[in-house]
Structures are given as C-alpha cells and as structure tokens.
C-alpha cells in the first residue's frame with residue numbers, strides 16, 4: 001500500500017526521533033505525494049519555507065528515505081519542494097500550519113491598551129554580567145531595554161516622534177549574553193542559525209521566531225544575543241527584552257492608570273521585541289488580548305518578534321488559539337538538551353571565562369554526570385571552582401568528585417523500569433504481573449500506561465526497550481502511552497499530582 005506510506009513513515013519517525021524533533025520538523029508537514037517511478041517510489045514533500053527545506057534535507061532526508069524504503073519494500077526517493085503560497089497564505093496565518101511564513105497586511109488595529117515597558121537608553125557594560133538579574137520572577141524594575149531609530153530592514157515607526165523620553169533605567173539587555181558567549185552545538189544549531197538570520201535581516205524572514213525547549217537550555221541567552229547583535233549592527237535600533245510576567249504586570253498597571261495611548265506609542269516604535277516564556281500568558285485573557293494587539297501591530301510594521309516558551313505553540317495550554325496559531329506562523333524551532341561534547345565545550349568555555357583552567361578529563365567527568373541542562377552545568381562548574389579555590393588544590397577528577405558528591409549520590413540512586421513498575425503497581429493497587437500481562441481493563445491498562453510514561457521520562461531506556469520490559473509490547477504501544485499520559489498531564493490536575501507523587505517517591 002503506497003497510499004498510506006507517508007502516514008506509516010510518520011509513525012515510524014515518531015518512534016525513532018526525539019519527540020521535540022518530530023514535532024518541530026516532521027509532524028507539521030502536509031501529507032506527501034507518493035507516486036511510482038521507474039526506479040522505485042517518489043515521495044514529494046512540500047515544505048513551507050527555504051530554511052525548513054534545507055534543514056529537513058540535510059538533517060532528516062536520508063533517514064526519511066530509509067524509513068520509507070523499508071516500509072515500502074522498494075527504493076524511495078525523497079523530493080522536497082517549497083509549498084506554493086497563495087494570496088490568502090500571504091495575508092494571514094493558515095490555521096493549523098506549523099511553519100508557514102507570513103506577511104501581515106496592516107490591519108485595522110485597536111491597540112487600546114499597550115504595555116508599560118518603558119524604553120531606556122542602552123548602557124551596555126553597566127549591567128552586572130551575571131544572569132541573576134534576569135531570572136524569574138521578574139520584578140517591576142526589571143523589564144526591557146533600548147531606544148533609537150529603525151534597524152536595518154525595518155520600516156520607520158509612525159509613532160516614533162511621539163516616543164516618550166526614557167522613563168528610568170529599568171532593565172535592559174544583558175551584554176554578557178551574546179553569540180560569542182553562546183557555545184554552538186547540535187542542540188541549538190537550528191535555533192542559533194535562525195536567530196542569526198534575524199540579526200542579518202530583521203523584520204523579514206522567520207517572523208515571528210518562536211524558540212522552545214526545556215529549562216536552562218539557553219533560550220533567554222539566545223534572544224539576548226539577537227538583541228545585542230542587532231544593537232551592535234545598528235546602535236539606534238529599538239529593542240525591548242522582557243519576560244512574559246513583566247508584560248502581564250504592565251498590562252495590569254496600565255489598565256489601572258489608563259495610560260494606553262502612551263503605551264501604544266512606545267510599543268509601535270519597537271524594531272525588535274524579545275519576549276521570554278510566553279507560556280506564562282496561560283489563563284490571562286486580558287493580557288492575551290493586549291499581546292494579540294501588540295503582536296499584530298508590530299508585525300504589520302515589520303518589526304521582528306522573537307518569543308520563547310517551554311513548549312511548542314500547539315502545546316501551550318490556556319492560550320487562545322488565535323494567538324498560538326500566530327506564534328506558529330513564522331518559524332518554530334527547538335533547543336534541545338546539549339549532548340556530551342557540547343556540555344564539555346560549555347564547561348571549558350565557562351571555566352576559561354572565569355579565568356580558571358579546567359583539564360579536559362575533568363570537564364568530561366562533570367559533563368557525563370550533569371546532564372539535565374546548562375544551568376545545572378554552570379552550577380556544577382561553580383562548585384568545582386569554588387572547592388578548588390578554598391581548598392587550594394588543583395582541579396582534578398578527584399576534586400570534582402568531592403565537590404559534587406551530593407549531586408552524584410542523588411544521581412547514583414538509579415531509577416529502573418522494574419522499580420517504576422513496582423511503585424506504580426503499589427500506588428494503584430494492582431499486581432506487578434499486570435504490568436506485563438495482556439489484560440486490558442482500564443483499571444489495569446491505565447496504570448500500565450502511566451508506568452510506561454514514567455519509564456520513558458525517568459530512565460534512559462528507548463521505546464523498544466521499554467516495550468520489551470512491559471511484556472514484549474511494541475514500541476508504538478509505548479509511544480502511544482507516553483503521548484497520552486504526557487498530554488493528559490497538562491490538563492488533568494489530579495493526574496498531574498499523582499504523577500508528581502510517583503516521581504518524588506521514585507527519586508527517593
């Protein structure tokens with residue numbers, strides 16, 4: 001059957017690729033055209049923009065071909081082409097499209113209320129280099145940044161003349177967070193490349209740029225890097241960085257003060273809006289409305305918007321679909337947890353920045369043991385450097401082991417699939433044997449799915465390995481369980497709490 005070849009291929013790729021990669025690159029693609037050719041099958045895939053096309057070709061092309069060839073039992077040739085863009089696609093975000101490029105026609109805007117994030121004059125160098133001043137929760141004195149004229153490629157703002165004088169020195173880009181200090185690697189390659197594109201041609205391609213990924217992976221760093229680079233290229237560019245919580249508190253404040261017009265004028269003058277952690281808009285209807293207005297106004301004048309979030313647009317909960325579909329209308333890219341080599345490179349670079357020489361074997365030792373994210377890696381590095389300083393010892397593996405012993409002892413408490421099965425069976429009062437059995441009543445099937453989900457989340461086992469440990473089940477059964485429980489967890493508070501208890505119990 002070649003008619004469902006693409007569908008089956010997607011199932012296969014969903015099981016093989018990391019979920020984020022699949023969701024970003026493969027899932028949003030429209031169904032492929034499959035046709036017979038002289039030397040096998042030809043699979044035509046239409047991709048919404050050039051960037052995606054190049055990326056899919058280089059990163060996934062041969063993988064897609066081999067998965068499809070295997071499923072079809074004959075050679076498959078992948079042909080990628082750009083999705084033709086009809087007039088309505090150019091004017092509005094196609095609902096449900098993950099990645100379509102978009103130019104928004106100036107809309108009849110009712111920017112009744114805007115945010116109170118005063119633009120302030122850049123004072124690069126006067127900012128403490130540390131990250132602490134940018135951490136959440138963001139306080140009222142910590143929003144965004146910078147004033148001036150248009151960035152290259154960005155049209156002049158109508159309200160520019162009406163710009164109020166910088167209100168006060170209330171927050172700015174962190175000059176330490178630049179492309180130079182951001183270690184490149186596979187995990188951030190895509191997001192970094194897209195961000196560099198924005199610096200090169202702001203207001204043009206990939207607008208909005210939506211960057212998502214887990215905590216401490218460098219999303220904030222990257223958007224500051226864009227802001228800093230843009231200002232370096234054009235010191236007059238008006239760039240605003242702010243955390244979503246700051247936007248929320250600004251909306252509230254301006255609602256009370258009724259200072260909407262002033263805010264609107266300020267807002268319209270931006271060339272680049274960098275907004276962090278938009279998942280914080282969840283459930284805040286008024287904020288969402290204001291953000292929608294701001295968003296439309298900025299895109300209409302071709303200012304660039306870059307957002308970050310802990311999940312991809314369609315994964316955002318309690319955020320109006322009219323916003324999430326717009327978030328998705330430019331380019332959506334993920335930042336993944338860094339792999340070992342990148343973690344080592346980050347450690348070496350950060351140690352060097354601290355003026356400390358870290359031997360490579362020590363960097364490998366630390367990187368192997370601290371895997372969660374870059375923030376934790378930085379924490380581990382700080383501990384090792386402080387320990388060496390206070391004990392007046394050379395940095396060595398033994399010293400690192402000693403400095404990180406608390407952290408290592410937690411990690412050594414390995415979580416096994418067997419342990420998960422036992423803990424979940426106890427919790428839901430079923431027999432451990434039911435974890436491997438073929439029984440299907442919901443009272444058994446659901447705890448089994450929960451155990452599969454936890455096995456995927458808390459161990460390094462692959463889907464097929466987990467399937468094997470659950471009575472020889474197929475990896476697609478495990479994948480289904482992982483997606484189902486993961487999705488429900490977002491919406492079902494009771495389930496989320498149960499999972500939390502189970503996770504805490506398993507971590508000890």
Ligand SMILES: Nc1ncnc2c1ncn2[C@@H]1O[C@H](COP(=O)(O)OP(=O)(O)OP(=O)(O)O)[C@@H](O)[C@H]1O
Nearest residue numbers: 131181182183214215216217218219220221374375
């Ligand atoms: N590739 C990298 N190279 C150098 N430093 C990095 C890299 N990635 C992250 N960092 C550093 O790790 C720390 C955490 O990064 P950042 O705050 O940007 O993460 P985040 O993804 O925004 O996290 P959160 O979602 O919690 O806000 C920062 O100090 C940042 O400079």
